[in-house]
Amino acid sequence: MALRAAAARGLAFSLRAHSPALDFLRRQSGGGGPVVTVSPQPSLADESLSIVVRGLEPGQRVTLRAQVTGEQGCLFDSCAHYQADGDGSVDLTTAPSRGGDYMGVEPMGLFWSLSPAGIEWPHQRLEQRQVEKNPMIVEMLVHKGFNQPKSSLHGQVVAKVKVERQFVGPGVRRIRLREGRVRGSFFIPPGDGPFPGVIDMFGDEGGLLEFRSSLLANRGFAALALPYFCFEDLPVSMKDFQLEYFEEAARFLQRHPKVKGPGVGVIGSGKGADLALSMITFLPEVVAAVSISGCCCNTAADLHYGELTLPGLRFDLSRVTVSETNVYDIFEALDDPLDPANHCSIIPIEKAEGHILFVVGEDDRNWKSSLYADLAIKRLQQHGKENYKLLSYPGAGHRIDPPYSSFCLSALDRVLGVPVLGGGKIQPHSLTQVDSWQKIQEFLNMHLR
Template sequence: MAAGGLCSAAAAARAVSRGWRGAATLAVHPAAGLADEAVETRALGLSPRQAVTLRALATAELGGSLFASCAHYEADAGGRLELARAAALGGDFRGLEPMGLFWSLAPAALEPPYRRLVPRGLRPLCVDLLLHDGHSPAGALPGPLLARARLERCFTAPGVRRVRLKEGRVRGSLFLPAGDGPFPGVIDMFGDEGGLTEYRASLLANRGFAALSLPYFDFEDLPRVMKDLNFQYFEEAVRFLQHHPKVKGPGIGVIGTGKGAELAFSMITYLPEVVAAVCISGCSFHTVTDLHYGEKTLPALRFDMSKVIVSENGVFDIFEALDDPRDPANSHCCIPIEKAEGHFLLVVGEADRNWKSSLYAELAIERLRHHGKDNFTLLSYPGAGHQIDPPSTPFCLVAIDRVLRVPVLGGGESRAHAYAQEDSWWKIQKFLRLHLG
């Protein structure tokens, strides 16, 4: 925990001795569970109808920033509080939201804003839950501490193996489930943040997939910036995974977010080995950087920075900045997805402000239907923003862009976004299992 967090914890510990009001206890189950699993939280030993505040505290692995959330509750007539049954009465969310304290985690007071609590490594995320007497108004010191509990949100299950890759040009991490296999194979990619992001691949391995987390720039000896990508790199990754002895085959799947989703569109279109593509907040046009494939250069839509809107508090809204794919002059940037023999799952947040995910999904479906194809499923979520991650990943309306190094509006509303993450995660796995045999 950051220094400020340790001070808060010490103060809370002192409050236990000063403010103890009986034998209140706070229990969480599982105390150490997978990060995509729900947590049961209950408090016992409270007074009948006692007003309490629950707080969650977590520290980012990268940078050590403290994240916090809180919600107000009332115990039942027996002095018991179960988050699976009790609605939050205020705080960072309202209503029956048993995992609300997790998806509403945000930078704590005095911490730099616009940070996302996303693991860059695979250490468990430790979360402290603190139960306070009374309803603490926003910005006020919480009431006396009645009980506390610590839990771990783990990204790898026992028996899952991580193999760091340096195979030809391919870099990344291959996660293999426990057991002999073979397992359905999936390549996992993210967007223009670059580097190696492993948490989704590791969670997929927990669920029985051989998952390759595939970086494509800003990692080891890969290009430092995302510029003029070489498609042979992705082709080599597909063939490596397809021929791995632990992978079931013959076809493999890909899952990507943002730029990663666009690459998933390309891979299922140009590579017959790819039979299923999950495209989260993606565009079926080449964007930002050209894609080289042998002697061909596949041109990309560009961002027009003159169309970026900057708010008074310095937040960049880039929603209108990408060239319009509907303009006939940009038709040469289109990925011919109608040539794909595999199946698409399009996952869209309708309140995405990073770019026009809903429009891009409509254009992809329109193109497929125009060519007599029905090999697609659309999951479209009202109120969800751009970065649709596994369940209970904290919502972030505005995040620092790693390339632009400025805060960029991602869009969405926290509760609706949390629902999209929970609902889509299990449907993504069902889709992959169906089409990967």
């Protein structure tokens, strides 16, 4: 009886040992089959990762694929082809991709090349708006063979892992702000402080965007994500803006006990960039400004400050062109700042006493940000000013975000309601995001600490 029971237990163990489920678990735990490891885990969204696949056959061809579901339910994915070395390993810090969505040695290529999957509408942006409670979860899979990008046919999955990308790191506090007229989210780094204070603004998408502010807080800045329309009781659209609203935000930040004074900084993209230039021009509280893909003029909406009004430089939609794939190119749509009729919209940047950093992509197709930065710098030079620095990147497009953000060649424009070309080439644009992010922090630290 005891012998039969032992034999039965042995048979059951043998069957379990060869079950597919246990085989998969064994592979994941390094028990003889392929395994993919990612470190650190979890990680900050602007942090580079070590990604290594082990346990493959020497010289084996595999496709590494990443996929993530955005907050609006769109599936984004990316893939790259690799060949294992003599030890049966693929280390993305040294191994070149041989095809897929990118080529060459790109340790974070699977992240910045994420784009809408083949079944999805293509002109969508992977953007995290709920930064505190919802980290971005990216699943990484290793498939046998070389699979084509955006294909629904993939080789057998031999290993996979989930990667958690955080926007709010340990100890960072997020405070929803309703202070006078000012709305937004205030991110405070861990520790006693005080910390350099920065106001963070985006462009015509409107609403509250927190991902850059939260990442700045992880890097030691007290950062205020500042919406200025299409949020709570703020104006519904871009029509008229009062600079006093932005002045109130700067004074709130300046007075806060966690903020190191005496001045504060501002960083803006697109429309937010020309607002940043207006702030450093007219507001003594602002001593450092970063203009990302901005204009030298006040654009779109009139800007009022006391008795002063800067008319908004207008768009002429008759100059918009449409591609065969129904993507709109608005590169020529903004009125010319050099036209004497538009000089009243030029921001008198020569009045700024603080320091300015211009960040532009030379392949920006949203508008002529390289030209606008040159015009602003010439104006400063004509008035004997040297309080500026220019970062100009070949191959970069309009939307220059923190590192490893996914590249988006065209995206739905909230105002026009159609997909608009942003420009740029995927690899140089992604390298731009890494380099500019570090230099933006260096600039802000230099002038605010």
